[in-house]
Amino acid sequence: MMQPEDKIQEIAERAERLQEIGSSILRAARDELYLGMRFLDVALSSFSYQMDGQVHGFGTDGRVMYFQPQMLGGLYRENRILVNRGYLHMVFHCIFRHFAWSGTEGKKRADDGITIQERMSDLSCDIAVEHMIDGMNYRSIRFSRSLLRRETYRLLEKEGKTLNAQRVYKILSEWNLNEKDLTNLEQEFRTDDHRYWESKKPDQKPNPMLSRKWGEINDGIETDLETFSQEAGERDGDFLEQIKTENRSRYDYREFLRKFAVFHEELAVDDDSFDYNFYTYGLRLYGNMPLIEPLESKEVKKIEEFVIVIDTSMSCSGELVRKFLEETYGVLSESESFFTKINVHIIQCDEKVHTDKRITSRKEMKDYMEHLELYGDGGTDFRPAFEWVDKLLEQHEFHNLKGMIYFTDGFGIYPKKMPPYKTAFVFMQDNYRDVDVPVWAMKLILDEDDFEKPDR
Template identity: 50%
Template sequence: MSDSGTFKVNPIHDAQQRALAAEAICQDILTGARNQLYLNMRFLDSALAALPFVGEMGIHPVGTDGNVLYYQPEELMELFKKGTEKVNRVYLHSLLHCIFLHVFPERDSEGNPAVDVQYWNLACDIAVENMIDGLYLKCVHQPASMVKRQALSLILEEGKVPTAQRIYRRLQTLHLPENKMQELRREFSQDDHSKWYENHPNSPQMSQRKKNWDDIRNRMQTEMETFSKEAGQGGETLADQLRAQNRNRYDYREFLRKFSVLKEEMKVDMDTFDYIFYNYGMNLYGNMPLIEPLETKEERKVEDFVIVIDTSMSCKGELVQKFLEETYSVLSESESYFRRIHVHILQCDEKIQSDVVIENAMQLKEYMSHFTVKGGGGTDFRPAFAYVEQLMRAKKFTKLRGLIYFTDGYGIYPAKMPPYETAFVFMKEDYQDIDVPPWAIKLILDSEDLEK
């Protein structure tokens, strides 16, 4: 108190009080936004509960690391003054970055981003904004500008789910000038991505964080498919993205190895050889070892199987080529084929068009170099199975391990289960699920899976 009887204002205390008041206001703003999003999209319940709110001055206006939703108090309050829809939208924008793992960009062996950060940030924003626009919900509605609509028509590829990865590759091929890139950032950027690159990607905390979001995303897909009306009008865009992200990524090489056979081959098994007993016997008896190396060894190697290529009009030749290239690379590995292999490669649409027998990797390479698609009619899977049955009756196989049918999935399946393992490899880029008979293995790939 001063001599005149009045209290002096403490500027530090006053600033602290204002900061605390701003924190309380922002917590209320974000809680209100969370409630609005939940009332309109109840399938987001787990996701909305996963991000607590924390104020941070270096964020503009909000951002996340997959663990916390950060906000800058003054900027968030200014955004709130422009309308609750804007706060709802930026909240949902950051949440979708977590759900689709955008906040965990690929890293190189040293932990540095393995992507071009500028392109990756923009690609993720475009993917998320396109999803939000596709929801047609009033609580997050924002009129799309002409620039935004034109950009989407240029970047999004017709018939393909616009994932961040696909948009990222598309942006790289467009080679847009910097002024155009800046224009796109103004249209699509909503939140701060700086937290994405701060944490070490291989830490246990980051691995657990990613697993948590994987679980949340899988639950979201289940709830959206079970209660489809919850997605609102136009929720198909988000549902497609969920199916694309949740689809298991397959290593075709490992898949092909599952068709290998356990067989005894004449080969010294040095893994089971004991040098101690061998030397002891030689020293004790002169020329009589107590143990000798086994002359046979069991190894998992490809033997007899059938590859059927769907040559209907719906199956593209370049995809067939990639499929054969990857198959060849596995068969040509030093430890993945017998001294004699026996592979029938069939081309089939509604009937068998060709049958080429491959006895070694060089024959397969030669076949690939002169490969041409034969057929072009409709797709019927039954003739291939009937033909293989004829080959089995004629004893053309030592032991048929399995059949791999490379197709787009639209055809007539045989009603009877064959006496060997069967796998349908579907080349699908729209990520729509395909029903197959219960006795068949289903593998869904796209060209990226084969290239990897």
Template identity: 40%
Template sequence: MEEQKKARLCIEILQNCRNELYHDFPYLDGAFASVGYRCVEKPVGISTDGDYFRTECGYLIDLYRENPARVTRGYLHMLLHCLYLHIFPEKDVKPHLWNLACDIAVELVIEGEGVRELALPEDLTRNRFIYRFGGKKCSAQQIYQMLEKQDFHESVEQMQKWFAFDLHDDWYTNGSGEHRAKTKRKWEKILAYTGQNRQDQKKKRGSRKGEKEEYLTPMARSRYDYKKFLKQFTVPREEVELDLESFDYIFYHFGMEEYGDMPLIEPLEYKEVNRMEELVIAIDTSGSCSSEIVQQFLAETYSILSNRENFSHKMKVYIIQCDCCIQDVVVIHSEEEWKAYSRNIRIQGRGGTDFRPVFTYVQEQRQKKELKNLKALIYFTDGDGIYPRSAPDYKTAFVFLERTQKMDLVPSWAVKLLV
């Protein structure tokens, strides 16, 4: 491929990434408009100095061919470096620690946005590292101090592997002092504009009548209730029990009348029933959910599961308490165990809210074959937390006691329910 064609293709790739990101981050329009694109022969990789995204063409084309979402995420990664002024380090910082601190900081921001299209392949160790921050967006300066104090067990090399995307050499060597100062003032203005722009975007979404009605309508429909949702995932099975409903009394009565004590048909000894065999119930125990509300949810759940039609003798119910990390896990196998748990339940947590640890834990249980036929996960919450980037392969419902604007935060792949 000719060099000019390669350069054009690289620019088209970056423009395409920008356009995709604009759909989810319209308030970054000022930042999107403030960087240009340049192709370079070396070094191999991609970088930014606040004026341009510079890339070696072969590197970008190969990376985009292999994983387009990785490049789109990387575009946002670099843009956030500019926006948060990471590209203007203090003179006395240790470059390798500052680079890593900035990479971790912007990746925490991207994770917190929960955009499905930007999701990375699951990495449990990386996820556990992120969970330690409890959903908080720490600044690069704060993370730099943690790195200096060696607060993390992981090696610098391991963390670089998880969070690095671009080269940072331009931050330390590129351009004259006057030009760098001008670029820094530009990004300071863009940062102030972006903050205001994001607030304006939120206000517009909340004030437009058409959008508000569109929001309320599915919420009203979602009140088809808990019971119907759970019944979708019951499994038909035969149990030893007289099936009097399918029993034909006409033939029974005819045999008894005509031949004495000789019924022509007897009730079936096996009855086909629908049972819920495996279920995960997660409870948001962050400070925003009171114990009274949690108790109300558990009472409603028990009223459904205690119904003889739903509760299976072989049922396995995981009840997980989680705020920003797993606080408690109890596995219920019988109606008696459920009653005992309900009587003695103690709410644990009261920290920030991150829904992702529950999904990670469930995946681990499935890999261990502890959960073999999971159909659904129920997550009781007030809706204010960090959601998983991608949908699991089982049905998920986020359950609310009352209608709230926070329902709008629930990902499109999950069901929103009102108890």
């Protein structure tokens, strides 16, 4: 009869064997994916593997890939491509930091307490990732698509070009799916278990180091994609553009504008350079006479002078131009971002400069917005705006111009010479071309959804 300690040892040895078998299956998937997608080398190798009897198939928290050995082994025996796809599916969740995104709060379902919005959020992340994987032409992940999957992609692509999780969520919300349709889509696209995600643990503090880690990996992929761009383009023309667009972080427009900030003194009490010990000592020693007074000015870094150029050609939507200017006005209205007196030129230009409005205060900016008229509707040439600003500099219209922001779709002629100020071309995510942007210029890609956030 087997002794209890022998039984425990047998269980431990069996668990160790299952751990090794499962890990070897995942390592094999990682290696096979790497052979075709070397730009993902760091991302593919960023996990340890751990057996978990509770997980449905496999899942990840961004650090560890958890697997249920029987289900993983069964999937591998059925078709190892399914394991490869599952591995890549989890990697993409991490690259785009889906583990920290939870969609929108909503009403509780009566049966299991999970909100419809939470289910939609999970589904949106899965669809976005599967759509990207299905758009890649690599033998290691090639698999036939069901009729439901093909039809879902067709409908989604009709409504939005860049199908990231947020965009898919927005479109699905507009479809008003019933329970049956929602369940069918979940069954079609669910690949991994999301239970380990930060968004599923509201009582647990988010881990900024984890997001930073994947942000750095993301940046590395951007660089490597450029290196392997010709190879990737030959394998799948759409893949490179899709992943480059998806990989772009959502920039905070306010933070981006601070790249054009300068240091100046401003009337305000400078608490940082004021020693309250001497101040209170004087009050104690002499009654109401402090030894020192606080400085009435302090050096701050804010935006003072810059140029906004609006592409008013036929290819640029007037509605998006207005939204962009409204967002800029919102930033301009914040005292922590801009000095009280400013010197901002708003230039409207298609293939020639049509208007140039000088703004010196927030009130003038507000008036400009309220009576905004767009002039243009011709072709697109970026050079006239740069030549116009050069003339303004010659006429000493600026004392310390830090930069130009050019809102456009990118379909135009760029100047070859680098100007003496920072330049940024701002594009909308759904419709832009940035391949011809000069190396000396910055690029910012904004999502239309960023303009639809509630007032701050």
